[in-house]
Amino acid sequence: MFSKGNNLEKFKDAETVIGASIKVKGNFQGQGSIIIQGALEGSLKTDANILIGDRARVVANIESKDAVINGEVRGNVKAKNYLAVGGTAKIFGDVQYGEISIAKGASVNGQLLMLAEEHKRGEKVKGEETATETSK
Amino acid sequence: MHVYIYDDYLNKSKYNKIVNRVEIRLTDLGLNGKIIRLSGIKNIKGSIQGEIKLGAKTIVAVGNNQTVNKIIGAIIDTDVYGDFQKKTILGLIPIGEDNSIATSFGIKEAEEACNILLARRVEKIDIGLAGNHHFLNQATISALNTSLEIDDFSLEIKARGEVKIVNLLSDPREAFKSNPHDGRLDIFIRAKRNEESFLSAKKFKIINPQAQLLVDGVINLNTPIELSVLKDKLNVIVGKERLFE
Numbered sequence: 001m002f003s004k005g006n007n008l009e010k011f012k013d014a015e016t017v018i019g020a021s022i023k024v025k026g027n028f029q030g031q032g033s034i035i036i037q038g039a040l041e042g043s044l045k046t047d048a049n050i051l052i053g054d055r056a057r058v059v060a061n062i063e064s065k066d067a068v069i070n071g072e073v074r075g076n077v078k079a080k081n082y083l084a085v086g087g088t089a090k091i092f093g094d095v096q097y098g099e100i101s102i103a104k105g106a107s108v109n110g111q112l113l114m115l116a117e118e119h120k121r122g123e124k125v126k127g128e129e130t131a132t133e134t135s136k
Numbered sequence: 137m138h139v140y141i142y143d144d145y146l147n148k149s150k151y152n153k154i155v156n157r158v159e160i161r162l163t164d165l166g167l168n169g170k171i172i173r174l175s176g177i178k179n180i181k182g183s184i185q186g187e188i189k190l191g192a193k194t195i196v197a198v199g200n201n202q203t204v205n206k207i208i209g210a211i212i213d214t215d216v217y218g219d220f221q222k223k224t225i226l227g228l229i230p231i232g233e234d235n236s237i238a239t240s241f242g243i244k245e246a247e248e249a250c251n252i253l254l255a256r257r258v259e260k261i262d263i264g265l266a267g268n269h270h271f272l273n274q275a276t277i278s279a280l281n282t283s284l285e286i287d288d289f290s291l292e293i294k295a296r297g298e299v300k301i302v303n304l305l306s307d308p309r310e311a312f313k314s315n316p317h318d319g320r321l322d323i324f325i326r327a328k329r330n331e332e333s334f335l336s337a338k339k340f341k342i343i344n345p346q347a348q349l350l351v352d353g354v355i356n357l358n359t360p361i362e363l364s365v366l367k368d369k370l371n372v373i374v375g376k377e378r379l380f381e
Contacts, residue, residue, distance in 0.1 A: 018291075019325065019333035026289025030335075038333075042289060 010049045010066060011035055020055050034064075036071075043075075050079075054088040061093075080115060138169030138227070138253070139192040141184065141207055143199030146231060147175055154231055154246055158198070161250040169196075174206065184210035188217070188224050194373070196227035196253065200234040201273070202354040208270045212263065212369050227253050227373040234353055236306035237272050242375030252375045259378070260368045261316040264303040267361045271352045272370075275301045275363065278347040279327050286340040297327035299342070301363055305379045316380050319367035339364040 015032025018024055022038040030046040037053035043060045044050065050064040056071035067079035070086035076093040077083065083097035087105035094111040102108065140162075146155055162168050170187065177183050184195060184207055195211055197203040204226070210216070211224050229249040230238035243249045264271040279297035283290055293299070302314040302322045312334060314322045323340075325333040341362050342349060348356040 016335040017333050018335070019327055019331040021293060021295035021297075021327045021331060022325065022333055023292045023294065024289055025292070027287075028289045029287070037331075 011051050011068075014051070015048075020053075028060075052089075054086070076110070078115075137190075137192050138167055138194045138196055139184075139187045140169060140171045140196045140198050140229075141203065142171060142173045142175075143197075143203040143206075144173075144175040146199060147173075151231060155198075158229055158231075158246050158250060161247050162253075165250055165254045167250065167253055169194075174203070180206055181210040181213075185213065185216040192224055193222070194225045194227050194253070196229060198229045198231060200230060200232055201237050201352045202234065204228065204237050204272060205270070205352055205354055208263065208272070208370065212270070212366070223371055225256075225258055225371045225373055229253075236353065237304070239308075240273060240304045240306045240379050241372060242378035244375075244377070248375070253373055255373075255375075257374055257376070258371050259374050259380075260371055261380075262303055262319060263366045263369045264301070264321055265364045265366055266301075266349060266351050266357055269351055269355055269357065270366075271303065273302070273304050273306045273352050275349050275351045277342060277344055277349045277359070279325055281346060282342065282344040284323065284340050284342055286335075286337045293325060293327060295327035295331070297325065297331075300324045300326075301342075303365065308379055314380070317368065319365055321363060321365050 011033050014035045016030050016034045018036045018038045020037045024040040026042045028040060028042060028044050033049040034046050035051045036056045036058060038056060040058045040060055045063045047065065049066040050062060051068045052058055052071045052073060054070040059074045061075040062073065063078045065080050066082045067077060068084045069077065069089040069091060072090045074092045077091060078096040080098055082099045085102040085106045085108065087103040089106040091108045091110065095108060096113045096115050098115050172183060174180060195207060197207055211226055228238050228241055228243055229246050230243055231246050243252055266275050277299050279293045279295060279299050282299050283292045302324060304316040305314045312324055320336040320338055322336045323334060341360055343360040348358055349361055350356055
């Protein structure tokens with residue numbers, strides 16, 4: 001499930017790409033898929049998919065359908081469908097997801113909450129978690 | 137009725153031959169009409185709008201991008217049209233250099249342009265607006281230290297390169313696509329060697345205290361400047377080989 005090819009396929013026709021030498025400030029909202037390779041401060045939201053590149057530094061709450069995080073995110077992440085956390089990812093914030101995969105080497109400092117079972121279980125994992133294995 | 141607007145530079149002797157060939161071709165095709173030479177006119181907009189009021193159905197720019205830029209404003213100004221008058225259509229006969237707008241329209245050379253005028257394949261397209269200046273193709277500015285203010289966010293570029301704001305694509309070799317019917321301007325940022333960024337917006341402000349914005353390759357404008365798009369504002373005659381759907 002965490003194969004690079006499958007995840008990147010969704011971003012082939014991304015409507016917005018922010019390169020490494022660009023800094024975005026404010027509330028960034030889109031309709032299509034968004035790729036962030038540079039810096040972003042504020043909030044980031046789309047109805048489609050978001051990819052945070054391995055050199056990206058994001059200080060923002062993120063909300064999307066699918067999300068692939070390979071860089072640093074300081075803020076809460078909400079992927080309504082599927083969240084892939086890559087081996088180079090560093091997340092400092094709470095994470096909400098429909099499905100998740102976490103690669104070896106990734107670090108998630110915050111709560112993990114599965115959206116579909118949010119009300120049934122209310123299960124939250126607190127504290128710092130460092131994944132050691134790719135799940136699924 | 138066709139009205140042909142000849143740009144100043146066509147007075148040069150090196151263009152005599154091609155201008156003659158175009159005039160013969162237009163006569164052969166039954167497309168001859170009134171000729172207005174920009175070299176003798178102070179109030180270009182007034183002269184063109186005078187012809188529109190008299191019922192000119194097609195205004196043909198004979199020249200290059202600069203010629204088109206000089207006359208767009210006169211054509212799209214709605215005040216000039218009577219209540220039931222149809223909008224005047226823009227045609228193009230490219231002569232000389234700087235003809236990226238004609239390339240976008242699928243018009244490669246002058247004599248072919250005459251046949252395209254006869255075929256009269258009309259498309260409605262968006263027009264870009266940079267401050268008070270209209271543009272069809274694109275506006276460009278140096279990327280380093282350029283910032284863009286769009287809706288609720290801003291972008292700062294900290295690398296050398298180029299920012300292109302595209303309404304209508306003029307180079308078929310470009311890796312990106314741009315749609316002149318979507319009511320949006322496409323922003324392409326090429327920085328460093330291979331880094332590419334892109335996004336689109338309806339309206340935004342561009343700021344760079346050290347650089348000017350070059351519009352359609354002919355007009356330099358100071359920043360900060362607001363850019364926007366006028367959706368489906370201009371009717372143009374295009375060829376089959378046009379660079380947009």
